[in-house]
Amino acid sequence: MREKPDVKIRWLGMVGLCAVGALALTGCDTKIGTAAVVNGSKISDSDVSRYVTSGGDNAGRARNLVLEYEIRQQLFTDALRRKNAVPSDAQLNQLHDLAISNLIGQQVSGGQADQVLRRSMGQNGLSEDFAGVLTRSFETELAYARAINASQEGAVVTDLVKQNIPVSVNPRYGSWDTKTFTFSGLGSKQLPSVVTLGGTLPGDAKSANAQ
Numbered sequence: 001m002r003e004k005p006d007v008k009i010r011w012l013g014m015v016g017l018c019a020v021g022a023l024a025l026t027g028c029d030t031k032i033g034t035a036a037v038v039n040g041s042k043i044s045d046s047d048v049s050r051y052v053t054s055g056g057d058n059a060g061r062a063r064n065l066v067l068e069y070e071i072r073q074q075l076f077t078d079a080l081r082r083k084n085a086v087p088s089d090a091q092l093n094q095l096h097d098l099a100i101s102n103l104i105g106q107q108v109s110g111g112q113a114d115q116v117l118r119r120s121m122g123q124n125g126l127s128e129d130f131a132g133v134l135t136r137s138f139e140t141e142l143a144y145a146r147a148i149n150a151s152q153e154g155a156v157v158t159d160l161v162k163q164n165i166p167v168s169v170n171p172r173y174g175s176w177d178t179k180t181f182t183f184s185g186l187g188s189k190q191l192p193s194v195v196t197l198g199g200t201l202p203g204d205a206k207s208a209n210a211q
Contacts, residue, residue, distance in 0.1 A: 054125025
């Protein structure tokens with residue numbers, strides 16, 4: 001039987017500088033030093049800070065980017081566990097080229113893919129090592145799409161929402177949208193240079209209206 005094509009994940013490329021608002025699931029009620037808790041698993045401030053190299057306002061944007069992808073990877077891993085479909089490292093590695101191609105919006109493979117992604121991290125106030133976190137996050141998301149036999153992004157989103165996996169984010173990072181699995185206030189300035197979403201983003205529109 002012919003297999004369905006892999007879903008091209010675009011919405012998973014969204015990352016944003018967040019502002020507290022109605023979309024927040026809950027404030028983080030754990031101890032100081034916790035950035036978020038996903039289904040009981042803690043993501044610490046130090047887990048986030050280790051990948052941030054910039055200072056000032058850029059540091060805040062970079063920290064939000066890091067935390068968002070760390071949350072997503074945990075969400076998809078937990079959702080796969082519930083379906084008894086957690087992939088091995090070898091199986092995730094097989095999705096390497098497709099994951100990075102989805103992330104940067106062009107067909108790349110092997111070392112070339114890693115170089116393009118690592119190079120972009122430094123331009124966004126992130127350590128090059130964060131490229132590995134991004135890659136594994138996208139590999140996990142693609143594995144989930146395959147596990148539920150989804151060929152469209154909407155099916156992936158709908159299924160993950162149904163899992164109702166609890167996420168608690170420290171308010172200082174902003175608000176978490178449980179329907180898109182992103183922080184609110186998305187703007188182009190918060191995106192890695194290799195990610196293109198197209199059109200006017202919500203954060204950009206808000207900035208333009210304020211001028």
